[in-house]
Amino acid sequence: MSQAIHLSQIYLDANATTPVLPQAAQAALTAMEDLFGNPSSSHITGLKAKNMMEQTRQRAKTLLGTGKGKLIFTSGATEGIQTGILSGLIKARENIEPGKNYSILYGATEHKAVPNSLEHWNSILGLNAEIKAIPVDSLGNLDLEFIAREVPNALMICTMAVNNETGVYQDLQRLEQTIREHNADTFWMVDCVQALGKRPLKLSETSIDYAPFSGHKLYAPKGIGFIYIRDSAPFTSFIAGGGQEGGLRSGTENLPGFAALNVIFEMLLDHENSCFSTAEKLEQYRQQLVSSLTAAFPEIVFNHSFENSVATTLNFAVPGFSSKELMDLFDAANIRVSSGSACSSKVTRSFVLDAMGLPAWQSESAIRLSFGPAMTQTEVDEACDRIQLAASALTHSCLMLDDTQLSDDRTPLDGLVQLRGGASCTWIYADLKTKQVLIIDPLPELEKRINTLLECQQLAPIAIIDTHGHADHISGRVALAQKHLKQQKCDHLGWPESSAKIQIDGIALDMIKLGELSLVKVASPGHTDDSISLLLTSDITKLKSSTHFAFCGDTVLMGSLGRTNFESSSSNKMFHSLKQLEQLIGPNTLLCASHDYNNEFTTSLMAEAARNPLLEGALNGKLSEAEFVTEKAHLDANLNDEVGTEIMCGAYTTDCQKMAIKEYDASNLQQLAQSETIKWIDIREPHEYALQHSLGIKTMASDSINVPMTRLVQFIQQHQDDKSSEWVLVCRSGSRSLVVAQAMQRLGFSNIAHLKGGYALSS
Template sequence: MSQTASLSQIYLDANATTPVLPQAAQAAMTAMKEIFGNPSSSHITGLQAKNLMEQTRQRAKVLLGTGKGKLIFTSGATEGIQTGILSGLIKARENIEPGKQYSILYGATEHKAVPNSLEHWSNILGIDAEIKAIPVDNLGNLDLEFIAREVPNALMICTMAVNNETGVYQDLKQLELTIRNHNADVFWLVDCVQALGKRPLKLSETSIDYAPFSGHKLYAPKGIGFIYIRDSAPFTPFIAGGGQEGGLRSGTENLPGFAALNVIFEMLLDQKNSCFSTAETLEQYRQQLASSLTAAFPEIVFNHSFKNSVATTLNFAVPGFSSKELMDLFDAANIRVSSGSACSSKVTRSFVLDAMGLPAWQSESAIRLSFGPAMTQTEVDAACDRIQLAASALTHSCLMLDDTQLNDDKTPLDGLVQLRGGASCTWIYADQQTKQALIIDPLPELEQRINTLLECQQLAPIAIIDTHGHADHISGRVALAQKHLKHQQCDHLGWPKSSEQIQLDGAQLHMIKLGELSLVKVTSPGHTDDSISLLLTTDITKLKSTTRFAFCGDTVLMGSLGRTNFDSSSSSKMFHSLKRLEQLIGRNTLLCASHDYNNEFTTTLMAEMMRNSLLHDVLKGQITESQFVSRKANLDANLNDEVGTEIMCGAYTSDCHKLAIKEYDATSLKQELGQSNKVKLVDIREPHEYALQHSLGMETAETSSSINVPMTRLVQFIQEHQADKTSEWVLVCRSGSRSLVVAQAMQRLGFSNIAHLKGGYALSS
């Protein structure tokens, strides 16, 4: 797919990897073309290659102040870490005294390559030592008292010069004093990957035994790195073979990598003729970026102190926004940052921020923005402008307010919206005609977002209701009701006491009106004694055919039934509630649960019966109440209590198998669109992402005619197309992850001609 226009990428993920510096790339290319000899060869071409290798080594030794220490080139930091750990542990094993308890220490915020390698080699070497994480304080500083207490019995200690997530640096001098005052002989490895070019290093003036580095973190190609080894430190080759690197590391040397590093080292040694900025300039860049982020997101929280972190890393969170949402927003603006969260309801937290004791929401919502020392003022200015543009796009989704824009500029909201907090769901139904709204199962962490949405769309809530008393979180209902429904009298779940009473099938029910729709309350105890289901319908006399949505709380979940082993639960009552629910709404009404553990959005009784044998047997009348109680107890007994930080509210009856989905790549989709006018493209990104792509001229010719159906409004879309499940829909998103998840959900609900664009827009341009 060819883009109609292209906006330059702003790359702010340098801690993951950097682009190769043009001068370094040119040097690597020259090495491949001209100095391509094997350094082990004795002819002139080989001698030229060896000279390049030794020149690079000498510059590195001067730059790092290695003194008499060894400097061995590797494939990268991971190999360097293995080399250091293996060398240290082999020697330490020789000195182990029988019956004595030993430990191996590493920083709690260390890159996972270190603790995983420690465990791996300890097992292989048969070392019986406890691997312990050194705690950090809320600033990320290692606990020196812990080290002083533990290091006397330690075989090895591994710390980090600069953290890759937060940029926090350790006081190596103070750390060294603590270590050596309590154990002069312990082997000490310091991960220096993020320190190169950002922190001064004079390794020979320290007692650091091993210090691995990586080239691709500082503008060299991937596949080249090096490790410093103190002259008195033990060494065991990690790779044996032809005896290259003086027998210290075998394997034919990476000459293009050497050439690139040679240029980098030269620039670091001669800053007057370098493209690398000074520490003072980098501090100014950080402050400018931080100010721009704060202007764009006024409630931003930075997850680290600027006083003990390098200037090239900013780690932050924005209240009310998940890291996934912010990641997608920045990507839509063609800004590259990093996030720890996956495209999943199971929230991925930052173990680094957890170790620092930060609140869970900051750990779950963290974004890392990082740049390299070759950053320029022009690039910083462009990044700040683009950050502001990205933030302003949030007004299209009513996620932020902007008084300078008219309400008509906002994406109008009419129908159902699904908001998420982890695996928990909040449902909002907006009626544009009456400017009224219903809010169901509001989460406290979404309070600000809900208030912003209501104000932005000028909606007045007529009821704020919980489907049951929630055991896994505090409801956000009370705070919202105090703001929007101060004078409304309601019960403990928020149902208005002034609601109308109706008779239906001999039962007395309660109802409230929302424009032309009615919301009917049905008691459905089981999961909890106070559980209710809320049926949104156009005709209360024909619920089976006219109910648009049934908000059933945790009575029926996607792939499961709500657990019934709480003190307020009753599986016997759930048995009758399930039968009652089917009697009222039938098997094809969309169910909107209060939890979605597998990104399935919505379901129906029919869809659940096909994979849930217990529900099938209940609704088919094939088991008795007592049999249901017995089988349900067995399910609850095998329930995992938590997912992330959340209590599991469903007893799973199936594995929620993902369905195979038809996939297009950019070429095949273009061909299909050219051959058929029946294919309907659906862009499932959020309105602000969609608007950004189009406003920045980044849409493609093939997808410019797509319709935008955000995932937050997917359930409304599914309801509107219940009678049109055979059309050929092709779903598209940024990377293909969300489109695949949505396609699987829709196919499970009977949409028989669903496909998605593999790789999304990211691979289509």
């Protein structure tokens, strides 16, 4: 075991939160140590505290141009949002006319805190108003025509000054004109959280009724915020109690938070003595980062226009890369960015980018890079260098090509690789000796990645095959075959016409060779009429014991069987296909499906039968063909037709509950280091290793085996006879290692554990 070397962090996730500015932290500490009095106390210590609090308030009012409006300190933006919404809707309720239909409007790209709060208070107050999202155009601008049409009947309208995901800002002047021309009395709240320090605000010159702010988005501690309330706007106390804040917001005041904000406001007001950069300098920083990102990822797509977005936010996607892959890459370089996607096959899209009408892949793969106005030139330069280094590391995984890098410096490919596009799987098997490769169920969005992999590894495809005609996506097979197999004649699924004919257990089958292995085609109709299974074996005379992998398409899925309610489906035929498959490969051969909806990677007939009564009944003769057909119809009736942007190809027979996994944490490391029986598996991708090596970072477990998730199924197959050893999995954060540990335990690895928190919490 060796400890990680500390590498300076490049923090580019300021829209989520910011570090506390050193000057602000010192002011907060001073307030805790010296200026700790209760502002409500009448003695000198209390009076000093109250004076500092009022000084902070006055600076905020000057900065924001509040005029006669109120400025109330809160715990943060969420409380401010509740205060504004509750105040407006309670007053609006007094003027509701019986029998008239009302609405409440909010921007479709608004932070979820707003629509969720609107729904809550609309219900609590019994308003029964229709809550409507205001559409935006492709640039993120609110639809003014929609507002003009809908606002006359709106009890309240909520918009935001600057979007937290894209940095898009609204033209508040045009927005105000549209709102007030069509409804002078509706209450208007503007979320100004991301505008503070980035956009000029003169609130008293507007008819904005409520404007919430948050301190931790601009270098103050968490737990402090404030809200502007126009002098003529109604107000209802959200928190009642001891009567602090002039009776407007009760609760003992957060003096350390006030002290920190006081410093922030002072810097924003005094540009000569501030660490905050000018708008021009922030724009220069953005352009430098854009240039670096574009050089690193030439096909990068930015998800917003720079013409109507603040300079401190960049939202982008890179074709062929998931947001999770880029997050892991940036994190390995010790760069902090954020993603709108969940780390699972159940792809989560950005509702903001969806509302802007962007393509699904951009929404699913978006990365947000954001910095604050205290960013320095040194930090930008270091970030740009680190971004370039991170991109260069991708050559080690053959995800990008670099002609200047020697091919033997890359991780050689020998065996099975699983590539993913959402919940869909593409399988690639490479034979290192012959430099031949087999591609199964290629996805169109992975075409470039596959081409890069082939060129980088200097591999020649012998066949590119689909296991069936896909209903949920267009196959990428044709384009790849036209590029790599122009002379090969094949059927509609890509099976070569020149294949050999063989007999196994009295069944006539087709076969092609891949190095010393054979690929056997087995007709498996059921999910579709043209479904096939492909058996990769080292001995065609002993399929049950020598088949390494069975590529079964959607015939058998993890936790399910493929749906059989398509026009070309037949549950009768699936019944016989399942029995034949079991006859040929037995219960333990690893099945490689076309979809993995629950991050389980691979399975076997034995593992599936243990949790799938329908499959178990078919294989063990407990169900007749007619009974299977009836039960299968019931199963398909439970289909959830979509996951992310994909059509579901099978209904779960179980809720796929994850098993409890033994966990170690940083406190166990010394004990683990002394163990001679533990085998470490580091499941990070090769480029993460390469990047940390180039940055001089040593991994915690120097004797670990590197098994990337893309090559996990190959590892499981190679260790079928070593399932009782104590394996401890580790990754960057502990999330991937937990998922892999659960998958391996389900397949019989009885002594599996993982390192909770991963390298991130163990260095």
